[in-house]
Amino acid sequence: MNPYEAPSLTEFPTLDRRDFLRLTSFVGGGLVLGSFLKISGTAHAAEIAKTAPSGDFTPNAYVRLGLDGSITLICPRPDSGQGVKTSLPMILAEDLEVSWQSVTVQMADLNAVYGSQTAGGSTSTPTFYLLLRQLGTTARVMLIDAAAQTWGVPAAECFAEAASVHHKASKKSLPYRDLVAKAATLPVPDAKQAVLKDPKDFKLLGQRIGGVDNQKIVTGQNLFGLDFKLPGLVYAVFEKCPVFGGKVVSANLDRIKTLPGVKDAFIIDGTKDLRGLMPGVAILADSTWAAFSARRQLKVTWDEGAFANDSWDGFTKQAQDLAAKGTGNVVRKDGDVDAAFASAAKVVESAYSYPFISHANLEPQNCTASVTADRAEIWAPTQNPGAGADIVAKVLNIPKENITVHILRAGGGFGRRLSADFVIEAAAIAQKAGVPVKLVWSREDDLRHDHFRPGGFHFLKGSVDAAGKISGFRNHSVFFAGGLGADEFPSRFIPNHLGLSSVLPNNVPMGPWRAPGSCVFSFVYQSFIDELAHAAGRDPVEIRLELLGDKGMVPGTGERGTPYNAARMKAVVKLVAEKAGWGKKLPRGQGMGIAFHFSHRGYIAQVAEVTVSKSGDLKVDRVVCVSDVGSQIVNLSGAENQVEGSIVDGLSAAWRQELNIERGRIVESNLAEYQLIRMPDAPKKIECHFLKSDNPPTGLGEPVLPPLAPAVANAIFAATGKRIRQLPFAKTDLSWS
Amino acid sequence: MAKFTLQVNGQARTADVAPETPLLWVLRDNLDLVGTKFGCGVGQCRACTVHIGGQPVQACMTPVSSIGRKAVTTIEGLSANGTHPLQKAWCELDVAQCGYCQAGQLMTAAALLAENAKPSDEDIDNAMAGNICRCGTYLRIRAGIHRAAELTATGIATKKETAQ
Structure with missing residues (x-):
């Protein structure tokens, strides 16, 4: 797996036959087949029914209604704290018209009927939102049909509420448990044809719902x-x-x-x-x-x-040599950067770097x-x-x-x-x-044999023209794997742009770390944009809005390119500046910084407010975050928790985390040397706003993390005049006088 | 190997283990009390926090032979049915993300509230600074401790109630 790439989204709900054939030939079959069957017909129900007690109503692989009145909702994807074991069943419960208190949630085993069960890339919400709504609706429709047939009335005169079907005119009601046997004999309708209820009628989605495992967690039951x-x-x-x-x-x-x-x-x-x-x-x-x-x-x-002589110092030297030579794979070339630099009012050159870090899951x-x-x-x-x-x-x-x-x-x-x-x-x-x-595994195993978040080096040169506009950008990225993407922001937004990419030979095992690529690229580019803003004497928010321009949707480059909706980004930037009180005068030693980032389909902007003492002690007083992840938040408590956690995690990673390599091995061994953030250093206040937009709901496990580090680094600059170009922050002396 | 009889959550429990075995592994492997978590093994993360004689200690650093007849309380024994004010507050505020560290957080917080019924933010930060939450739920943990203090003060949680 490319450490810069999260698992990609597989949008089962919209597959047609031709898409299905193309996709299966691309990913190789079985898992997608199961999900395709699930959408199109009843084969999956038969499959699941095999394992269900006889007589239960199993209209699909996610819902099981027992003759005893039990309602079991099955979560297809693993929960490692991102909350899908609660949020995905909530979607089913909403359309099934059952109260949340009445359901039991069960984690699925690996089973081809669920399609990809990989919980990564913030894909669970976008993959399952529409599908689970359709399947919940289909099950409800079947229960309504069962009641209508029992009463001999048109189904259209009946409705479902609180796990019962009601007939308006006769005021008759039947609980689901009494309809299970009949519903189980009815043909399963095509889920794609399901008429979904209006989101304004949602009872559960958008509410704050506690995690389904909370009681087990707080009482220490067997769970992990x-x-x-x-x-x-x-x-x-x-x-x-x-x-x-x-x-x-x-x-x-x-x-x-x-x-x-x-x-x-x-x-x-x-x-x-x-x-x-x-x-x-x-x-x-x-x-x-x-x-x-x-x-x-x-x-x-x-x-x-x-590889027993590899070291971080050696890698750094190699990267600097490559940058000095200026050779690299050209991944992007727009306009003429050299001409832009030659005619610029100001030119800025900076080198940024970040180390390898560990995931450090607390459960080894x-x-x-x-x-x-x-x-x-x-x-x-x-x-x-x-x-x-x-x-x-x-x-x-x-x-x-x-x-x-x-x-x-x-x-x-x-x-x-x-x-x-x-x-x-x-x-x-x-x-x-x-x-x-x-x-x-011991903690030492876990730190030394992680599949690490790759370190990297970026050699940047940028210019602003006489009007104060960003006119040129040259980016030579030196990585340990993969390569610079052609669409990495600010690509597509600066007329003269050269992107070069090099890879250092190495034998370090690497893997995706929360918001792969984005988790460090945002620090580099959003910090450098700040440098250009200050070089031009411009306000950091204003220059960002100008950079995003009026282009609206900007297409991706090539077949795998990602479109960028600049209008959505501008909206979150404007709102975060407003909510944070951007522009207010702060004494020296205090500062505000802004950053934004698009990843995992989410548009996120943050303002951090920091205090740095004269001796260089950093406190993050407040982080304001605006997220546009579509039209609907599924579980508001879970969503806010992901935002808060991403901000704390982003700060933790940026502040003190680094793994050094000497003699081909990791130097740090346990959590005394590898320092995760603790409560006193967490931001004192996090303000979480969701800007609802007319877009499909998307995931929140990752996209909020990337802008945190540059927002804090930019705030530190505003407070002290010290520019951080190297992670972790702790490597830079922040004292001022 | 030697036999040790420990007073765990009000019960006498016996384990036949090497004397230097940390309490953590006796609880988890021998006594089937898996609520106390292994995170680092060197007292740095405090996921393994239990109470010995009412004081919060790191079970991963406590040899079973050092405990004697002192009372050991683990997360499983914090309350009868998950009704400790902290447990109620944790559920009410949906504190956990992955949840792995929360037993340790709760045991440290319980020791704090036993000594200081109405802690300030600073009191909480100081008391909780040893406990790592990798998911970053610190703000909710802090809010949860305040909420538990409030539940206790208003007597809501002191009445016998069944777990939710």
Whole structure:
């Protein structure tokens, strides 16, 4: 997986037959097929009905009404804190006309009927919003039909409310439970033809609804991946080479096997897939602590491979050399930047950089697996159950149909659990051991063997003309993987623009980190735009509105390009400036900064207000955020929580997080050196506004994070005159006099 | 290996483990009390916070042999039915995102409220500074502690109520 790319949106609800064929040939089949069947007909209902108690009404794979009156709504995608286990069933409940208190939510296992079950890319809301509305409506229509037939009246004279169907004229009512048996015999209508109710009649959507697992969370019940147990379970730890890609030469296994509680110890040869099953040594014991303790006695001789001399300092030097040469892959060329610079009133040159960082999920990676030669059952706190099944099938040569994946609640995702390395490790160890295994990573494993948010370097040159307009922009990006996108803002908005991209050779495992790419690009470009604004003597909000211009919808470049709705962005920028009281006079040491970013279909603008003491201590006093994520917020409490969390996470990542690489390995080992934000440093106040626009509802797990770092960095500049060009902020001395 | 009898949530519980085994793993692996969480193993994140003799401690750094007959309270024993004012406030304000750290947050907050019935923002920040929330729910945690203090002060939560 490209660490700069989140999983893409698969818009099942609008597929027609031709789209379906094109898409299946593109992504390779099975999973999409299931979802296509689900939309178009009844095959999926038959599939799901097989597992339901007989007589239940299962109009689709997401809704089950029992003869006993039970209402079960099934969540297709994993919940790692982004709240889909609450928000997706809410959509069903709204159109099914049942009270939220009356429903039970169940997490699906991996099953082809649900299409992609990957919780990434902020895709759950845009993928499922319309589909679940249609399926909830279809189920309701069938229950109404069942009642109408029972009473011998036209269905049009009946309506559903509070899990009952009512006939207006006769004032008759029947609860759903009495209609289940009849409804189950009716043909399932085409969901696409469902007539949806008017959003103004919503009772549930847009309300603040608490998470469905809250009670279990606050009482400490068995819920997360690490909490799961099986009879006969053995606990495993897995030691990999600290240098990425290193292999095991030998280990003192005989000694390890004699230690208290140890059941077995062996070498896993692994594969060459840096993000798959890496080589290592497994220790199995009768408790987690026995395994952890034995591991302290483990001595491994490693073949560290060809990358054992890599270092962050070395990478930095290489990037600077590349920039000095000015050679790179040309990914964008508009107008003539050199001419723009030659005729400019002001030219600004700056180098920006950011380090590798970890996802640092508070629940370390773990997985429970029971595996034989040709069968696997997996219990995983994962964002991507399909990837788990795929890699187990491929590496252990087990037929896909013999693999079951149960999705457990994950203690944080942020993209880390899109990878399935911990799944294949658990499965490979369990297969070799011949007993069910719970693999537990230590925090040190988690920090050192993350699939890291890539570091990067940007060498920028920009100009403003005599009228104070931004006239030229040259961007040489030096990455560790992937490349600069042709459409990365401010691309398409500056007439003279040259985008160059280079990649440094390396062997670091990388993966998507919350708002991949955007989470750092926004810092670089929104900070640099601020530099240009100040060079031109312009107001940072005004110059941004001018840059966005009056173009409205700006098309993407090429087939995979992303259109940019500049009008939506201008609207959030204007509103955030108004809500924040932009332009008010602040004493030295205090400042306001603005930034905006478009990612994951969301248009977000933020203003940060900071205080920096003379000795350089930073306090973020207030963050005002305006988000345009479409026409409807599903769960207002969950949405606000994502906004608040993204802002705190954005600040945490930008302020102190960095992983250094020396001798081919990560230097930091635990949370004393790798510093996450704590309560006293969180913004004192976060103001969350949603600007509703006439667009389909989209996701909120990621798009709010990117503008936070540049909004704070720009505020720090306003307060102190110190420009931060390197993450984390803590590397820059912010003292002033 | 040695037998240790601990007083956990008002019950005598016995585990046969190595004396240096941290309480965290005895709770989770031996006593099936999985509400206390493993986050770092070195006392940096405090997801493993429990009360020993009423004081908040990091279970990941507490050898089982050091506890003796002191009362151990875990998240499972914070209240009978999830009715501690903090638990009610956490649900009312929908504090959690992933929820993994919240048992530790609640145990630290409970110790704070036991000593300081009406803490200020600053009191809360100081008391809670050791507990990491990776999802960043700090503002709701702070609001939740204020709300629990209010529930206690008005007596709403002191009456016996069943869990929601």
